[in-house]
Amino acid sequence: MSKRIDVNNLDIYYGDFHAVKDVTMTIEPRSVTAFIGPSGCGKSTFLRTLNRMHEVIPGARVDGEVLIDGQNLYGKDVDPVDVRRQVGMVFQRPNPFPTMSIKENVLAGLRLNSRRMSGKAADELAEQALRGANLWNEVKDRLDKPGAGLSGGQQQRLCIARAIAIEPEVILMDEPCSALDPISTLAIEDLISDLKTDYTVVIVTHNMQQAARVSDKTGFFNLKATGQPGELVEYDSTQTIFNNPTKKATEDYISGRFG
Numbered sequence: 571m572s573k574r575i576d577v578n579n580l581d582i583y584y585g586d587f588h589a590v591k592d593v594t595m596t597i598e599p600r601s602v603t604a605f606i607g608p609s610g611c612g613k614s615t616f617l618r619t620l621n622r623m624h625e626v627i628p629g630a631r632v633d634g635e636v637l638i639d640g641q642n643l644y645g646k647d648v649d650p651v652d653v654r655r656q657v658g659m660v661f662q663r664p665n666p667f668p669t670m671s672i673k674e675n676v677l678a679g680l681r682l683n684s685r686r687m688s689g690k691a692a693d694e695l696a697e698q699a700l701r702g703a704n705l706w707n708e709v710k711d712r713l714d715k716p717g718a719g720l721s722g723g724q725q726q727r728l729c730i731a732r733a734i735a736i737e738p739e740v741i742l743m744d745e746p747c748s749a750l751d752p753i754s755t756l757a758i759e760d761l762i763s764d765l766k767t768d769y770t771v772v773i774v775t776h777n778m779q780q781a782a783r784v785s786d787k788t789g790f791f792n793l794k795a796t797g798q799p800g801e802l803v804e805y806d807s808t809q810t811i812f813n814n815p816t817k818k819a820t821e822d823y824i825s826g827r828f829g
């Protein structure tokens with residue numbers, strides 16, 4: 571259930587604006603990879619190209635390749651809906667469907683993919699996904715209550731359960747803790763570490779301690795000046811990036827000298 575991602579010479583545009591320049595990197599399966607860097611350097615933009623969410627913005631496009639276990643996501647015959655089934659995404663703000671129950675929320679992605687299943691199979695799958703998201707014990711007695719009635723941290727785990735339920739290969743997370751309190755943040759961080767047993771996890775975070783705590787590899791993005799494209803400056807094991815980076819810009823950023 572976990573796949574490798576190879577990005578080759580990826581350039582990303584919003585219309586005429588060149589947002590991210592020439593990224594080449596390999597993201598290992600069964601690992602957590604974090605992207606850090608100052609605001610506007612293109613971390614979220616780059617993340618969204620890994621499941622073709624970027625192109626839903628009018629005028630947005632990419633040049634280059636993103637291969638998942640060797641298959642180019644941007645190949646001619648590839649259906650973006652299929653890509654998004656393989657590569658799930660969790661957003662900054664928990665976004666459960668407010669009128670749906672907890673269980674319906676977990677199963678919502680499957681229903682969108684029009685998978686049919688019996689009531690029993692649906693119950694089992696909902697339980698499995700909620701267990702996978704470390705939420706089962708907190709909600710098992712109120713599965714038919716609205717998802718919007720959960721705390722922010724629980725809602726974020728519900729969104730992770732919804733992402734897991736469709737059995738993706740890769741889970742992308744765009745600042746998944748930025749709207750959460752410290753206790754909920756720790757719960758999500760623990761969960762991220764658990765998820766890598768089964769999935770390839772890629773996370774964008776502003777919180778460098780978080781990147782250091784949860785990730786195996788870290789990519790530092792930066793931009794030379796406003797209006798210039800963002801670039802992947804350095805990509806290495808998290809330990810190396812935080813303790814012994816090769817590039818001065820990385821060292822300046824992680825030591826808080828800018829950004």
Ligand SMILES: Nc1ncnc2c1ncn2[C@@H]1O[C@H](COP(=O)(O)OP(=O)(O)OP(=O)(O)O)[C@@H](O)[C@H]1O
Binds near residue numbers: 584607611800
């Ligand atoms: N929908 C859009 N249309 C046009 N330009 C955009 C769009 N979204 C982002 N950009 C631009 O692309 C560049 C990269 O933005 P992006 O949000 O990817 O950066 P980021 O590193 O994730 O920033 P932050 O840390 O503040 O979230 C910025 O210059 C931004 O203004």
